[in-house]
Amino acid sequence: MIYNFTEMKKRNESMEEELQALKKNYQKPQMSNNQLDKLRKRMEEANMENRRDKRKKKMIQATAAAAAIVGAFLILPNTSASIAHAMEQIPIIGQLVEVVTFRDYTYETDRNMADIEVPEIKLDDQAAEGEVKENLERSTEEINAEIQKITSELIAEFEANLEYEEGYQDVIVQSEILATEEEYFTLKLICYQGAGSGYQWNYYYTIDLNTGERLQLKDIFAEGADYITPISENIKEQMREQMAADENIYYWLEDEIEEWNFKAITDETSFYLNDKGNVVIGFDEGEVAPMYMGTVEFEIPAEALQGIRK
CATH class of the missing domain: 3.30.565.40 (Fervidobacterium nodosum Rt17-B1 like)
Structure with a gap:
């Protein structure tokens, strides 16, 4: 028996729509303290399960x-x-x-x-x-x-x-x-x-x-090479391009709530190598974007890592 993840998430669409509406209101100057408190509460509820499972992943x-x-x-x-x-x-x-x-x-x-x-x-x-x-x-x-x-x-x-x-x-x-x-x-x-x-x-x-x-991620790069910076900067560039091309795409990149913003990957960030040999970075729901965006992946082009790959 196989279930479609998208269909399962339809139950939660109303919650995510409300969250996004609140997030847009937050960016308006007239947003009240009560609205801000409500937004923070909704975001906390949406990400509670995310944080719990990320802790479980690190423990494992x-x-x-x-x-x-x-x-x-x-x-x-x-x-x-x-x-x-x-x-x-x-x-x-x-x-x-x-x-x-x-x-x-x-x-x-x-x-x-x-x-x-x-x-x-x-x-x-x-x-x-x-x-x-x-x-x-x-x-x-x-x-x-x-x-x-x-x-x-x-x-x-x-x-x-x-x-x-x-x-x-x-x-x-x-x-x-x-x-x-x-x-x-x-x-x-x-x-x-x-x-x-x-x-x-x-x-x-x-x-x-x-x-x-x-x-591990470090194993595919030359010893001592800084791979965190070029990968992180390329991901930010892709995020900006995607948001500019589609208004329905949103990443926590330049949000007014600073602690939400994506800054850089770590050595523990999920990755794999695709059939072209390129590094693909994966993020769980709620990690770098609202949960309605689902899990997201970024393929890092070979030229972005030229000179530091083994």
Whole structure:
């Protein structure tokens, strides 16, 4: 069962429209203190779930211990007749690795819906040797452990919320293979959680197939190179161009509330390499723009990083 994220978010459109109307009023000189307080309250409500999940993401990235965690998730039984639990193979994506469905969790009633597909990276035992194979084993174990931890926590939260008979909730987790190149591959984990308001966030997992190591942003640049500044400035340039071309596009770039404005990426900012080898920076909902904009990505052209890429 596959659900469209856009359709799920339709429930929240009225809230986002109100938020944007308030934001436009804020920019007018005659906006009252009461209106400003109301705007801040609405923005706080819209971003509450965003902040909570960003904290969860940082915690998971900081504490992932793959070898110990993987074994704990080998058996994940479901007890409800409305829940399906299955193992399903997905086509091979490269010579070194493949992706299978580790767990398929579904649940649906009038008020509650979950569709959670948990991917798992598998290695071809004959495709690598020595240090590369060891690194691949470690990297895939770490990634699989992170994914299983993330999805198991979402399932546990979903099942705990079933006790609230008057509530509504939607949880969707899907994955997408973004890169299958000879040198690297990237798996994207897409998460959506709705309960009154909806929120989508993504995780990107990239492995260097030449070394078997999991790539961090700094790994693709020359040692000591300043890549933060050119990437950040290019993103700001793209934001301005998009806003100038379409009045419905808005980024927190030159907002009067200074703390909302995007200033620069960090080493922990989500990224992947596309089929052209270009860096793509990804932001979750509410991170650099109002939540009606959804998750947003910026492809950084090669010329912007000329001379500092490895």
